[in-house]
Amino acid sequence: MKLLNNFYQVSGPALSHRFDATAYLLNSGKELLLIDCGTPEGYQDCLSNIRKLGYDPADISCIFGTHGHYDHVGAAALFKKDFGCKLYLHEADAQRVMEGDDIKTTASLLYGSHFPPCTVDGFVKDGDVFEYDNFTLEVLHTPGHTPGSVCYVLSIQGMRVLIAGDTIYGGFSAHIGSSEEQWRRSLDRICGYHFDSMVVGHSNPVLLADADARLRDARASFANYYNPWFKNFKDEYRY
Ligand SMILES: [Fe+2]
Secondary structure, three states, rough: EEEEOOEEEEEEEOOOOOOOOOOOEEEEEOEEEEEEEOOOHHHHHHHHHHOOOOOOOHEEEEEEEOOOHHHHOOHHHHHHHHOOOOEEEEHHHHHHHHHOOOOOOOHHHOOOOOOOOOOOOEHHOOOHOOEEEOOOEEEOOOOOOOOOOEEEEEEEEEEEEEEEEEHHHOOOOOOHOOHHHHHHHHHHHHHHOOOOOOEEOOOOOOEEEEEHHHHHHHHHHHHHHHHOOOOOOOOOOOO
């Protein structure tokens, strides 16, 4: 599903498998990149979606993961085996992915499955900027959902798009290393920036406009009743 020129959603419940988080394909002009890549269950449909857009998965050079969870990077080992893609993650979530930790990756915890262990080829860190012909990608380390959660800021066609992963609307669990204190700090931080639009880790294919107001609403509703995204009945938020 095309979201902008050279920016596509290729996985997600409506596009591949109900287990899948959102995954995005970027055409740099010289190579293809993925931001997250879904689960093994959704792998074939993800490949099919990429091909339907006219692209060859063999041209994918790397996967930038938002964090080390099954629904986001569970298929990374398959992409690596079939196409030689490299996987980049924040260091704090790398061990769970390399070891195939079924709890910390949520594979068994939420999906009754196993995480295929995957070598992490490099670490992304806060402030990294990756420049390509068609766009740039900047890394914001936003721990809270997991210790190694990151957001990517995609600057493309004059727009700043926040690729939020599970930093917005993700689940909270001590089993996966969630930290309410860190998460609040991360939300405060991203609310201090301007974004024209954003995408989140679990949604239908949609580019959410009015991102600054949505982020403020998300921040205001965080951790009500200790369910991070519980909605107060008295409040109105736009999801
Ligand atoms: Fe997650």
